[in-house]
Amino acid sequence: MESVTNFSVSLIKGFIDSLRGVTVLLYLDKEINERALSRSPPSEVENSKNKQKQPKVKQESKVLTRVLQSCILNGFIFLLSILIFEYALLPAVKYLVTVVFGHNPGVAHNVWAWMQPFLSMTFRMIWVLPLFLLSKLVNSLWFQVRYCGQRLPPQTGRPQFMSSVSKIIADSLFSLLVQALFLVQSMLVSMLPITYIGELLCLVHMCLLYSLYSFEYKWFNMGWELHKRLTFIESNWPYFLGFGLPLAVLTQIPQSYIISGxxxxxxxxxxxxxxxxxxPVLGNEYPLRLFSPVVAISNGMFRFVRQGAEVVTQRNR
Incomplete structure (x- = not known):
């Protein structure tokens, strides 16, 4: 009974915390500006009040504006990519198939009947990751500089980052591979021929994946490597299940993957x-090792590539 209670509390707490971003936007700029003003020397405060110089304007936080700009830009970029795929790339490929097999319209029709679903399914399987990369690039420009350093929890202090550039690159590449494989894993479990079970498992996967997306900025700036981030989610999965639930449900409601994206x-x-x-709420007794299979596969792929590179290097010598 206690386990059920802890699970429920963690799930609800995660769900509530996921909605805090909306309320934070209403007071965040004011709080950051007041905190920056309180850290300013007295002489600087007086000058800013009496002389009303331009530097005061430059110090003002504009998180709300940047978030809104990021939301609009992300949506525009994604919609544009979908339109290009649907109304430029697919028609171009169809025309190419028609030209190649123009002497036999039946063959051209059969080839396109096979290629079109394959191309569409492939595009649907990988749309979240490219979108995440674009969002990560746009958001990180202001998040790390304007927000994260000022708003990290008190116990973490300033951003710690990782010890070397090579480690940052390796962690980022490994993270992208794990996320891509985890997305494929979620789509595979959704195909289970058991009523509602496949869809439920897919929803759980997407909740945890969206939670990883949301917390990755914070954890990366705290110096957490990928294995620590994944282990933390698996060990406290009820909370992150609730945290990712609103976004997972919102993206699964639309029938069109264009609207969902x-x-x-x-x-x-x-x-x-x-x-x-x-x-996050801690202390779950039963870890959910959903990331473990894709981490094992990713490790195997990295070892294979590294061994191949070593063999090529030895041959060149």
């Missing part, structure tokens, strides 16, 4: 704010 890209920056403000 736009919903994700628009709301994702707000969930980053929620992740930075949240304090």
């Amino acid at each position: 736009c919903v994700f890209s628009i709301f994702f920056p707000v969930f980053i704010l929620s992740g930075n403000e949240a304090t």
Whole structure:
């Protein structure tokens, strides 16, 4: 009974924390500006009040503006990519197939009937990761500089980052591979021929994946490597299940994956704010090792590539 209670509390707490980003936007700029003003020397404060110089304007926080710009930009980029795929790339490939097999329209029709679903399914399987990369690039420009350093929890202090550039690159590449494989894993479990079970498992996967997306900025700036981030989610999965639930449900409601992608890209920056403000509930007794299979596969792929590189190097010598 106690385990059920802890699970429920963690789930509800995660769900509530995921919505905090919306409320944070209403007071965040004011709080950051007041904190910056309180740290300013008295002479600087007086000058800013009496002389009303331009530097005061430059110090003002504009997190709300940047978040709104990021949401609009993310949605526009994603919608544009979908339109290009649907109305430029697919028609071009179809025309090419028609030209190649023009002497036999039946063969051209059969080839396109096979290629079109394959191309569409491939595009649907990988749309979250490219979208995440675009969002990460846009959001990180202001998040780390303007927000994360000022809003990290008191116990973490200033951003710690990782010890070397090579470690940052390796961690980022490994993280992208794990996330891509985990996305494929979620789509595979959704195909289970058991009523509602496959969809439920897919929803759990997406909740944890979206939680990883949302908290990754915060944890990366705290110096956490990928294995620590994944272990933390697996060990406290009820909280992160609740945290990722709103975004996972919002993206699964639309029947069109175009609308679903736009919903994700628009709301994702707000969930980053929620992740930075949240304090996860700890202490779950039963870890959920959903990331372990893709981590094992990723490790095997990295070892294979490294061994191949070593063999090529030895041959060149």
